[in-house]
Amino acid sequence: DWQQLEYDLQGIDGQQYGAYKRLLGKYDHAGPRFTLSVDHVQGDAYAAPSKVRSIVPWSETGFPKEYLDSDVRRIALCDFVSRIAGSIIQAKHLDRNVGNANGGWSGPKGGAFSICMPGAEILPRTSAVIAGDDSIELRFTVSLPAAGRTVLGQQAYQILAVNLVEIVKKALLHANLDKQSLRRHIESSERQESLRSQLSEKGLIAFVSNGAILPRASGASQAPLSGPSVVGFRSPPEMEVTLTSSDGQSFRGMGIPKGVTLLTGGGFHGKSTLLEALELGVYNHLPGDGREAVVADPTAFKIRAEDGRSIANTDITPFIKNLPGGKTTNAFSTEDASGSTSMAANIQEALEAGCKTLLIDEDSSATNLLVRDQRMQSLIRNEPITPLISKVSALYNQHGVSTVIVIGGLGDWLAVANRVIAMDSYVPHDITAKAQEVVSQFPSAINQDAAYGSFPQRSFTVDLQGLKSPFASRKRFIALRSQIRDAVDDPSQAESGVDLDGLDQIVEIGQSRTIAVLLQRIAGQTGAKGLRLNELLKRLEMLIGVDKCSLASLEGGDLVAVRQLELAAALSRLRGAALQVDASS
Ligand code: ADP
Ligand code: MG
Structure with missing residues (x-):
């Protein structure tokens, strides 16, 4: 019935563009066995592209049956085949750019085919899905070719009957894939999942393996930084733990315990880079990413100041109350929040949604929500803001919510930290004891609230x-x-x-x-x-x-x-x- 596709395309060749609608439906291909499903046909050559799927029976793919055994395996398999399909399409597009005949790989809008190209994380995506246990499908968009307003049947045949089959063969048949890379992709995902799942019972909110490469190539690229200047991660001895993944591999590295952890150190010594690795530690990374054994509490949430955001009836009383004019803050709304109110709302809403670990960087925070020093406390008596420093211990003690915060210049925070990690030329040191000495040497009066206050429940x-x-x-x-x-x-x-x-x-x-x-x-x-x-x-x-x-x-x-x-x-x-x-x- 693949023949039918050829007939249909011959039949509509040269007709009005709308005749493409005749393709809606399914065509079966015989070798390899798969079904082309044309689900949506664009109205004209410039409309949003058409949607097609190629659905391959599981038995035809040759993938080992055990790849279906768990969600994490299925996700990694689908992620892998999405990448293969994406890279085939990208390579063909590049060919065209150096002047090769395009062979139907590129259309009027720059690409006949497109598939969503994955980034550095292994994630469930609809570009490839396993439906039931009996098939795996790739989903594409295709710009169906036209000359003016008429159908180009021959070119459409090249796209749908030739090029698409090539993608199916290269991306969905196990025999044609790099089997070892695929296995590594799956095993790496499982390991990351397994490490992450052990964190809580071990009293940790994050783990960073020795040897991990945390810095990225640039602000615009998620590829690992490479070259002689890269410093691999090395845990402070005091914080070193060993985790064993489900497949029996052991990983030594830094375990960040639950509680309040300060990341400190001089500017440019790698504090934000470490925090960013923790932020993305909620996801599984590609093999070769450098962060394959950096995992964090899956509910860890980055909090930042976000002035200008809207807030709708959020209870921000733990941080802000008694506004001038008697305005209450247990259902605070604004269309244009300030730095401190936005940050207070961000914390409160994260807690409302189930976050158990707050990740905060001084660089992107409102200072007045983080701290108020002794002089300002005695000078300004009617301050509506209670800073996070007064709440962070209660938040942990009462609600079990941990905080990791990057602090370079706010020494008051040393007094509330359970752990202080200093970054020195990208190498972390546990300076908790030293920090406590400093605190007793230079005491400062920090009000610490015993009760955190209420979470919003909107x-x-x-x-x-x-x-x-x-x-x-x-x-x-x-x-x-x-x-x-x-x-x-x-x-x-x-x-x-x-x-x-x-x-x-x-x-x-x-x-x-x-x-x-x-x-x-x-x-x-x-x-x-x-x-x-x-x-x-x-x-x-x-x-x-x-x-x-x-x-x-x-x-x-x-x-x-x-x-x-x-x-x-x-x-x-x-x-x-x-x-x-x-x-x-
Ligand atoms: P901080 O927040 O302490 O000011 P950053 O984390 O922003 O420092 O890092 C400063 C620079 O150092 C960045 O350009 C980053 O890519 C680089 N960097 C961070 N960690 C490493 C590392 N382990 N090896 C090499 N370069 C690094
Ligand atoms: Mg920084």
Whole structure:
């Protein structure tokens, strides 16, 4: 019935572009056995590209059966084949750029095929999914070729019947793959998962293996920094622990215990680099990334100041109360938060969403939310802000929420830290004892609250009526264009949307796309009005989580899994009419 594809394309050759719609449906290929499913056909050559899937029966792929045994294996396998397919397509595009005949690999918009190219993390993505246990599929977008407004049947045949088959053969048949790389990909994922799962029972919130390469090639590249200047990670002896992964490998490295940990040291000595490695330690990394044995509490969440964000009815009383004019803060709202209020809200909302480890860098914080020194305490009596330094111990003691904070210049923090790590030329040292000496030598009066205060418990109603379907227009921005024409013509409205720039742990635009789809789901659910955050997340449970392959039921090939923490954070950043939030009673 592959013949049918040829007939169909011959039949519509030279016809109006719309005739491509005839391709909708399925075609079976015989050797190798797979099904081409044409799911969506674009309306014209310049519309959003068409969507196709190639579905290969598991038995045909030759992949070992045990690769289906767990979510982590399936995710790694799908991630691997997505990368292979992506790199074939990229290489073909490059060929074209050096002037080779394009052979149907590139179309009017620069690429007949496209697949979402993965970054440095191994994640569930809809570019490749295992549906049930009996098949694996690749999802592409394809620009179907046209001359003016007419169908180019011959070229379409080259794309769908020749090139696509080549991709299937190279990416989905075990015999043609680099089997060892695939096995390494899977085993590495399992090891990372296994190390991460041991953290909590060992009293740790993170582990950084000796020899890990933490710095990246540049601010724009997630590739590891290379060259003679790179210093491999080496744990301070006092903090060295051994973890054994599920396959029996042991890893020695630095275990960061639960509690309050300070990362200090001079400027440029590698503090932020270590913190960033912890932020991304919630994900599994590619073999060769340098951070394959750097793992963190899966709920670890980066907190930063984010002035300008909107806040809807968030209880920020632990940090800010008694505002001038008697304004209360147990249901605080603003369309334009300051550095300190945004940071207070970010902490409170992370706790609301289940975060157990806060990751904070002084570089991206509001100083007045971190600390208030003795002189300011005696000079300014009516300060509405209680800084984090007064709360961080109670947060751990009462709620078991740990904090890792990069502090270069705020010595008061030494008094509240359970551990102090000093970075010196990229090498960490445990200076806890020395720090405690300094604290007794230069005492300073820090008020430490015995009680942290309350977490927010808001109810959400999301209503996207009157807004076009949300879509990720940048890596960390979801556009919410109004359906009202005037508003679209007004550029300030066109840029309105959910700004996720403050969420450092969103690593791919595909994650923002997933958030957009999930927001739409939430809005579309009847009876999902006025739901508590945890109830709301529960309804989407099957669809959230970077450790589960549960995205398959979502449409499209360009979605990447997110944690519920990022989804919750996006929800909290919806502005105005789209969101109605009730504070807890
Ligand atoms: P800090 O936050 O202490 O000021 P950064 O973490 O920003 O320092 O690091 C400063 C520079 O040093 C960055 O350019 C980073 O890439 C580089 N760097 C960090 N760790 C290492 C390392 N282990 N080996 C080599 N270079 C590193
Ligand atoms: Mg820094």
